[in-house]
Amino acid sequence: MTSQKNSLPTKFMQRLMLRAMQPNDSEALARIYLGSRQHNFPWVKHPRLDDFLTVSRGETVKVAVLDEEIVGFASLLKQEYFLHLLFVKEGWNGHGIGAQLLSWARHEVTKPLELKVVTGNIDAQRFYQREGFVVVDKSVFAKPQNLTYRDNRK
Template sequence: MALFIREMKTEDHDTVAWIYQMDQAQFPWVAKPALTDFDRDSTGEYILVAELDGQVVGFASLYRLMNFIHLLFVDPNCRKQGVGHALIEGMRQQASGLITLKCVMANTEALKFYDKEGFVIHRENRLAVPANYTMIDTLEDRYWCRKRGE
């Protein structure tokens, strides 16, 4: 099993949009997910994809100006195989500082994943719809920019 992280290419678009739509369909707080949601929700973001045995199985998008992971989704059939971890590690190499992200409070599986990856709750917003946590990475030593002394 070969896992590879790389920048998204034009030809990855349809697969990535499909993964996003399929995962969004599992969330009760997302009404009528569509393939076009990916384009709307990732505009202007840096996107990495995960390839497992030559097939795109996940992606993450980073809003670089804020070192903010906006989207991270893995094909449900490929979870628990290190894909999400590899995407986080790839994003750490692209960030200029500690990464933050938001996670819906009701998404307990994602919260467990981010905790395992070194993220801690920085802030909570119970008034948002859906209610969410802002999380920040604590693993400073994993960042390329930190290793270079920047």
């Protein structure tokens, strides 16, 4: 019984809270980031737990919390209108958490949001296309190759 396909049941969505990252969130966010990279990004050699703090430094990070469990996060470079990271904890994909984090990012910027997706990450491409993003560039010389998406809704 969900409010729509691929979303959390209404009772869960009412309990899902988005909040600013707090210092004691670092380890949980780093574990989500590391786990996803180990599982989905085979080209990353020797990913480490402390990679999250390195790559998100200076970014605005929003945390998705459900019943005191951190279930995802997004990081944004506001001045560049660039969504750098959006990760959902393993086991929570397909429940609308990513869409909620994306909605937050959209409301934080005054111009169309942009992001990059590795060409091999088909699930992410489908998600962003479903959310109204369109491909505006392809980096064929980057390792790994990636696509730049722009929000077509704003």
